[in-house]
Amino acid sequence: MPPRWPRKPTREDPAYRRLEDRINFAVHVAAFIAVNSGLWFFHTLNPAWVGWVQWFTLAWLPLLVGNGVYIFAIADYSPAPLSPVESTDPGDA
Template sequence: MPPRWPTKPDRQDPAYRKIDDRMNFAVHVAIAATINSGLWFVHNLKAATWEWLPWVTAGWIGVLLVHLIYISAIANYSQKST
């Protein structure tokens, strides 16, 4: 049985914002892993090399690292004043 949110989902709720940001990060990681592994698979099958591929992978890892730092250290999940 899938987990359920105890209340009606509301972006104003700090706990909901925190879990939503973490789920978005997980989706971002999954997309990056899927695309990068596909690119490296095709790269390994081809006789020619893609010199730009390590830069793409390193850049995407950098973006993921910045995203992780933001959600773990910078994002403010305290109650918003309305």
């Protein structure tokens, strides 16, 4: 059974935004592993076919690490301060 979110999910909710960012990072890690393992497998079979595989991995890995550092160390998931909202009630004028 999938987990349920106790309230309506929005990007303004800090807890939901944190969870969404971490799930997104997990999907990116899975894609990195799947694509790179496939490329390295074919590179092992025929090194001339994918000679650029090491450059591809070395280009993607720092982006993935940077994304992880941002999500786990830099991102601020504290609640945003409430902005003043103008009244739409015609009796307030």
